Amino acid sequence: QQQVKQSPQSLIVQKGGIPIINCAYENTAFDYFPWYQQFPGKGPALLIAIRPDVSEKKEGRFTISFNKSAKQFSLHIMDSQPGDSATYFCAANGGGADGLTFGKGTHLIIQP
């Protein structure tokens, strides 16, 4: 059972555009929602994270929007650059479980 569903699988955006990646979760015990960025040959790196007591969090060009009632959260990348081309994963944990449940990932390409 996939507890975190991520879409789209792949995304191509022009430089300066705003790619949006969406995730939906099922487990209402989840209370920590991070996004990870992964470049080829590297491990995932924490980008930004949110807890369900806020609806939005911004760090630099990255914004998480969180909708607790819909059990959905999304990542927006403002003023996207070719260097943002990577695979992005949403994840969640909580309810006494420390292990992260990951979405399947979104392969993002920012075209110059």
Added chain:
Amino acid sequence: DSGVTQTPKHLITATGQRVTLRCSPRSGDLSVYWYQQSLDQGLQFLIQYYNGEERAKGNILERFSAQQFPDLHSELNLSSLELGDSALYFCASSLRRDGYTFGSGTRLTVV
């Protein structure tokens, strides 16, 4: 450098064999997590150790086992290897559950 060290970076072995992957956590982190990343299954949580004790199990096969030593480094043992075990294996460490740092992974190829 994330501070989490995984060795070896690459491993090629035959079916039926046993391998050991090693992880040194970031200084000060007490938890070590192991994840498997494959193309079809994505990143799957395998197991967590906290200060030497097993804390949680995820989708870990019975052929796989892990341990965390007194110096907090961890080893993941994979035995009776099958072609389908070919994947990237990541270790992550944290002090709290919201502060994960991943290593660069071990790419395992079973032939």
